[in-house]
Amino acid sequence: MSRRQAHPSPPSRPPVSPADCPSPVSPALAPRSSPSRHERGVARLHRPPRRRLPRGAARGYVGSTPAHDPRASPMLGIPAHLPPLLIQVGSEEIVYDDAVGYAQRARAAGHEVTLQEWTGMHHVFQLNVEQLEGARHALDAAAAFLDEHMKG
Template sequence: MSQQQRQALDDLLRHGPLDVGGDVTEQRAVFHDMIASIPLPADVSAKPGELGGVPVVTVQTPENDPSVVVLYFHGGAYALGSASDSVGLAADVSRRVGARVVSVDYRLAPEHSFPAALDDAVAAYRALLDEDVPSSKIAFVGESAGGGLVAATLVALKDTDLPQPASAALFSPWADLTVSGASATTKAALDPALTPEALRRRALDYLGERDTATPLASPIFADLTGLPPLLIQVGSHEILLDDAVRLASRAAAADVAVELQVWPEVPHVFQGFAAVLDDADRALNAAAAFLKRAWAD
């Protein structure tokens, strides 16, 4: 069944209306409409608010443990998406982990260039700690650009007075804004969602004239020493495969406890399709088990 599911998902994405590298205003609307077309389960609560002056959406499902929190970072190549658009996947994480999820509505490019998103991420985390949630009971989760932002935020925390969270899970992280990984070429024909050209356009929006290898924008070039345990999940049919592999390798070289899971023949952020893809269901269960182990240690 999984092979049929993978092919159906590939066809859906390949013929969908989203163009990640297209006009920002148009594609934000397309992205939102795509997400809004999928109804949320009736037992999901999504409440807008703010943390440290940063807009957030708090997502809860039944039987959440109030003592643990996931700080969530949505995808969208730093230019698309929002915390509200992320509620579906965030709710799935919430249900499986048994924690409330706080999705950060960080500022987007090109209106707000680097390091606006990073500053918002650190501010939200600081505010969560100020609410007396122990760092040992917080995990970071991010998808795509949000996964890269998770890694960058963890690196940035080393220059603050803030402790690291208990762990972090990164789904298909965009961790190299130079778009220099070999898979940008070797997987281009297989990836139904992303193109190197689209990512380079969004990197320009985010960084402007700055070097795309800036470590806090492209964390594969950062010193990853001291980061908490990481889980990195990626599909083999995406141009960001090498971002995940290289990030895991650099983390391991820096003595970080890291697990890399490469799921065969699935696309970018496949975890968002758990309702129709068995691999996504299994991947989210694996991520939930990883996060809960870190909280238990």
């Protein structure tokens, strides 16, 4: 239940508004073009594997936006302007590659990105706050990130 923070954030910037400070939790960011960690058997799951989100869940997320539009699949295009990002991902996350890849691409584009990998944690582990000490620590870290970037 430890966490590893990769690539600390650059020096502080002026504060941003709450709406400008995303904190993705287990983000699914792109349609699959190559096998994920899950499909390669790296991630362990607590339920049977699925190759795709159920159609209704995916459609509820993207609405009528085509799946290959960067607004629906952010890996397809990093915006020119992004607020500071916190991305928390479990080491056993089924969309681990998406989360790490997005963090790398956003950082390479000059954006401030904090990537936290939580050892042994699964998809959306933060929801298991009552059962997992790591979930409580992750939510505390997210709150501290938001507090730091919203001070003004």
